[in-house]
Amino acid sequence: MAEVLERVTKIIVDRLGVDESEIKLEASFKEDLGADSLDVVELVMELEDEFDMVISDEDAEKIGSVGDAVTYIQNNM
């Protein structure tokens, strides 16, 4: 859990240029972290690379928050 969150956090910090302190499980990419739709698509693409997995379009659309991403990755690793 901690390790997944750490890796996800690093990607979000790099991609969205937000401060690590802003990244909480309940934080929404768009509402809280200032991402636009394309940023979220790119985040998902980077998560796929980082965790070596393929996330379908259907599943990707459900990933809206940091917690969604962490949960998805843990369930599919």
Add this chain to the structure above:
Amino acid sequence: MMKLEGKVALVTGASRGIGREIALQLARNGANVAVNYSGSQEKAEQVAKEIQEMGRKAFVIQANVADTDQVQGMIKQTIDELGKIDILVNNAGVTRDNLLIRMKDDEWDDVMSINLKGVFLTTKAVSRSMMKQRSGRIINISSIVGVTGNPGQANYVAAKAGVIGLTKTTAKELSSRGITVNAVAPGFIETDMTDKLTVEIQDEMKKQIPLARFGQPEDIANVVVFLASDDASYMTGQTLHVDGGMVM
């Protein structure tokens, strides 16, 4: 240094006609080229051979652009073989002409699938890598008839008009990632497609062209090279009419 030195291009429908000339012209300007074809393997291999003789890399790849899995496989193989994709030219197209009142569903569906859905699928599949590299050029081949309409080609015209709209939307969606998307709308270009027309129809057509002659595939290929090069870096969402002045 050549305009497209070190760039990698994927050209769909590159075995014949305008697509063939686009592939060759991109290579003459320095690009390595993936030569997509659907049915004409020998002709595609001939194009790849000509490109290799220029000292560039080229390979042929069979794929139906209307098939999602085949398109994804084509993009993956191109990146595996040539390292990346900088330039995508969506050129593959077919005609199934008929008067609207006689047009069958499958004539409509075939043309829409290849000429419009094919552009969507290929663009979608290539966007991922272009977004990551923060650069890319997508060039869609539309047609003059997509702007003017043409009797007997409701399916083709609808698809080619659709390509212009798709070009504008894709341009807006991808602009923030350094990707430009433009269309070229050829007029009457001498290819297998126009050779089928009778001499009378051809003469009639020339009367409508201010420059009073048919275009050559090179006329289109030259504009594609321009759009693919740094010279066109401040243009996106545009449709360039290369038609001897028919549309003004």
